Amino acid sequence: GDIQEMLKRIAAADATYKAFDKRFAYGTAGFRTLGETLDRVCFRAGVLAGIRAKMDHGLAGVMVTASHNPKQDNGLKIFEKDGAMLEGPWEKLAESLVNTDDLPAFLTSLNAGQLSFPGVSLHSDIFTTPVQQLPLVFIGMDTRDSSQRLCDAVSQGITLIGAYPVNYGLVTTPQLHWLTQRCNELRMAAPGDGEVHGKVKKGDFNEAWARYFKEFSDLIGDSPKSRYETDLLLDCANGVGSIQFKLNLELMAEIFGGKDKVPLNVTIINDDEKPDLLNEECGAEYVHKDQQLPHNFALKGGRPGIKCASFDGDADRLIYFYQRAEGEGVPVIIDGDKQFALILMYIKSLLEKLGITHSELTHVFVQTAYVNSRSTKFLKAKGINNELCPTGVKNAHPIVVGYDIGANDEPNGHGTIVCKWDRVRGALESKKDSVEAKKIQAILQLSNMTVGDAIANLLLIESILRDLDMSIADFATLYEENPSRMFKAVVKDRTKFKVVWDESRLTQPIELQNFIDTLVSQTTEGKAFVRPSGTEDILRLYAEAKTLEEMEALAKAILKEIDEKYKDY
Numbered sequence: 001g002d003i004q005e006m007l008k009r010i011a012a013a014d015a016t017y018k019a020f021d022k023r024f025a026y027g028t029a030g031f032r033t034l035g036e037t038l039d040r041v042c043f044r045a046g047v048l049a050g051i052r053a054k055m056d057h058g059l060a061g062v063m064v065t066a067s068h069n070p071k072q073d074n075g076l077k078i079f080e081k082d083g084a085m086l087e088g089p090w091e092k093l094a095e096s097l098v099n100t101d102d103l104p105a106f107l108t109s110l111n112a113g114q115l116s117f118p119g120v121s122l123h124s125d126i127f128t129t130p131v132q133q134l135p136l137v138f139i140g141m142d143t144r145d146s147s148q149r150l151c152d153a154v155s156q157g158i159t160l161i162g163a164y165p166v167n168y169g170l171v172t173t174p175q176l177h178w179l180t181q182r183c184n185e186l187r188m189a190a191p192g193d194g195e196v197h198g199k200v201k202k203g204d205f206n207e208a209w210a211r212y213f214k215e216f217s218d219l220i221g222d223s224p225k226s227r228y229e230t231d232l233l234l235d236c237a238n239g240v241g242s243i244q245f246k247l248n249l250e251l252m253a254e255i256f257g258g259k260d261k262v263p264l265n266v267t268i269i270n271d272d273e274k275p276d277l278l279n280e281e282c283g284a285e286y287v288h289k290d291q292q293l294p295h296n297f298a299l300k301g302g303r304p305g306i307k308c309a310s311f312d313g314d315a316d317r318l319i320y321f322y323q324r325a326e327g328e329g330v331p332v333i334i335d336g337d338k339q340f341a342l343i344l345m346y347i348k349s350l351l352e353k354l355g356i357t358h359s360e361l362t363h364v365f366v367q368t369a370y371v372n373s374r375s376t377k378f379l380k381a382k383g384i385n386n387e388l389c390p391t392g393v394k395n396a397h398p399i400v401v402g403y404d405i406g407a408n409d410e411p412n413g414h415g416t417i418v419c420k421w422d423r424v425r426g427a428l429e430s431k432k433d434s435v436e437a438k439k440i441q442a443i444l445q446l447s448n449m450t451v452g453d454a455i456a457n458l459l460l461i462e463s464i465l466r467d468l469d470m471s472i473a474d475f476a477t478l479y480e481e482n483p484s485r486m487f488k489a490v491v492k493d494r495t496k497f498k499v500v501w502d503e504s505r506l507t508q509p510i511e512l513q514n515f516i517d518t519l520v521s522q523t524t525e526g527k528a529f530v531r532p533s534g535t536e537d538i539l540r541l542y543a544e545a546k547t548l549e550e551m552e553a554l555a556k557a558i559l560k561e562i563d564e565k566y567k568d569y
């Protein structure tokens, strides 16, 4: 009876949402496309997340955001109770559920075990509510026009399947991952407490990071620095990042006993949360991919030599940059790879000082095919253990967790460093009173280990730069990249372009790969590859060469070939 009632209500609600004649794919970071087409997808994803929460000790997370994409897009990032990306097998279920022609029939078959997905175990009735642990779905959203509406649709889906939405409103993506994981931790510590989630406030995130920053700062003391610049100009992409980071700054001023005592003086630009301005000529994606200074750069003191950084629309990416000379529009960029090279070098040198070897505490640095060849050479020379994986955090995660300390990043500014705390504490135990041991722990504490986080990474990197007394220019010259760039190509059907596992080569159309190979072999330190985007309806091309001219020539030739022969492939 109850189940039939529930199904009826789900069917009625589902019918109120417009259906579109297209298949919604679960891409690099979840569902992502035009916001106006996503209402039903969001409602159904709410149902899915509710089921996920019921199956996994009562907790899951959904963030409504299209991150770096243009303002008319939107999307969903769905994640697990520990803040990790939705498990691979569940992606398949999510995609089928969102695209089914008959949702009630789909749910009935799923519940009856007539419909199964390898790797997904639906161990209890999906329509009942477990009494022990309330099934909760933590939700949040970015500042887009469509976000509130889509968030409401997600909530409705969660509610109608018998789970409970816990709505955090405007938060950054990494903040929501962290809050979800925090609730999970508290619940595990107090299994009987049904009200634990009420104790997880969104400001806990800002407070924690203000405190972590102070704790590291106390370890360095305030001896004068000659190269480190306390001033930072921060471009917030006109997104949700500014709302949250301003809270961090206020709390930091409090903890340090006054704004002037904080060893970091941030001036924010592009903090207008009007949806129309989101990512418009600003933000991490724009600065990195278009290689341009953000809009309003000069407005609040941007000038040559000033240290600058950009967040993206949901603050899970961070790009550092500075203007080299007056009038220069192309900034010097410190991408994700260089940021994490610094972090790993820093930790590795502290470990070396303590005499802790790789076998005592293993480490890995996982990157994507987009890595600059010079970065790879640098890491090798420094003895940093380096591996490649396909684009997307979900792909790096399984490799990273195989080590005691693991980092993964993408040049576009995504990245995180995680550790197994028991292993780290164990290895440091006999040296735990040394400043090196304390610094290692304080730095790792500054990392949001649930997912790459622009706010956390900024505070972490500033801490290291200050300790090493490095300027932004010193940071930029850690190693020198070959000129490289990402390009976009529009084709009729990007799904026809297939790549090998690490995305560095096409397997289809093989003639295009052969063409690329020939060109690359004729280019000094040439590197290029093409892959279909998982977040936009385009192909991406990466090109690199020893000189800018050669890089551009390489890219131009490949783009021309795609345009002439593969546009309608």
Ligand code: G16
Residues within 6 Å of the ligand: 028, 029, 066, 067, 068, 069, 312, 316, 317, 391, 392, 393, 410, 412, 414, 532, 533, 534, 535, 536, 540
């Ligand atoms: C997402 C993913 C990133 C990926 C980016 C672009 O970022 O989390 O891993 O690099 O999309 O992906 P693609 O090249 O497949 O379009 P974000 O910041 O947009 O969520």
